Amino acid sequence: MIIKTNRPKPRVQILRGWDLVSTSTLHQVHAVKAGQEDIKSGMIISRVWNATLSRYEWTKGVTANGLATPVPYIALQDATEADVVAADGLTGISISGDYEIQTGYYSSGTYNADVLLTFDATTGSVKPAVEGSYVIGRVTRNQGVRQLNPTGVALFYENSETTPANSNVITFETSNMGFVQAVDAIAAP
Numbered sequence: 001m002i003i004k005t006n007r008p009k010p011r012v013q014i015l016r017g018w019d020l021v022s023t024s025t026l027h028q029v030h031a032v033k034a035g036q037e038d039i040k041s042g043m044i045i046s047r048v049w050n051a052t053l054s055r056y057e058w059t060k061g062v063t064a065n066g067l068a069t070p071v072p073y074i075a076l077q078d079a080t081e082a083d084v085v086a087a088d089g090l091t092g093i094s095i096s097g098d099y100e101i102q103t104g105y106y107s108s109g110t111y112n113a114d115v116l117l118t119f120d121a122t123t124g125s126v127k128p129a130v131e132g133s134y135v136i137g138r139v140t141r142n143q144g145v146r147q148l149n150p151t152g153v154a155l156f157y158e159n160s161e162t163t164p165a166n167s168n169v170i171t172f173e174t175s176n177m178g179f180v181q182a183v184d185a186i187a188a189p
Contacts, residue, residue, distance in 0.1 A: 009104030
């Protein structure tokens with residue numbers, strides 16, 4: 001049975017690469033930072049240290065947190081889900097893993113196949129990378145933004161809980177590629 005909820009966007013779908021029981025799956029579980037309860041499944045998140053509680057906590061977007069290159073993660077659940085609140089832990093998967101992700105959290109832009117992606121540091125959305133951006137992946141499906149449920153007909157998977165007006169997603173492959181350089185700044189072989 002599918003329980004319909006009032007979600008703003010579809011849940012994240014991991015189309016390739018996820019194996020929760022594998023020791024090679026890069027994921028972490030941390031509490032959600034106070035004031036960050038609006039983290040949703042599919043947003044880019046990062047860990048920040050809470051010295052008062054001596055623990056890491058998730059925050060939306062990516063913060064340096066004293067690291068030269070912080071590792072972005074993708075939220076698997078909503079921060080307000082009952083099991084996340086009860087366990088005081090939300091699961092994030094590292095973009096350093098080899099995953100193909102489908103998310104509804106993206107900023108405006110062009111999302112053709114092979115477009116490099118970065119993150120919005122405050123909203124937790126993905127967006128096209130520009131020179132100087134930290135690249136977290138690339139678009140893998142040539143249709144760019146697509147609507148999961150254009151007819152409004154209930155589907156057999158979890159995304160049927162969203163309405164057609166908010167079921168647009170992009171699909172991308174995660175990759176910890178570092179920073180984008182200007183094409184003329186890259187030395188020829």
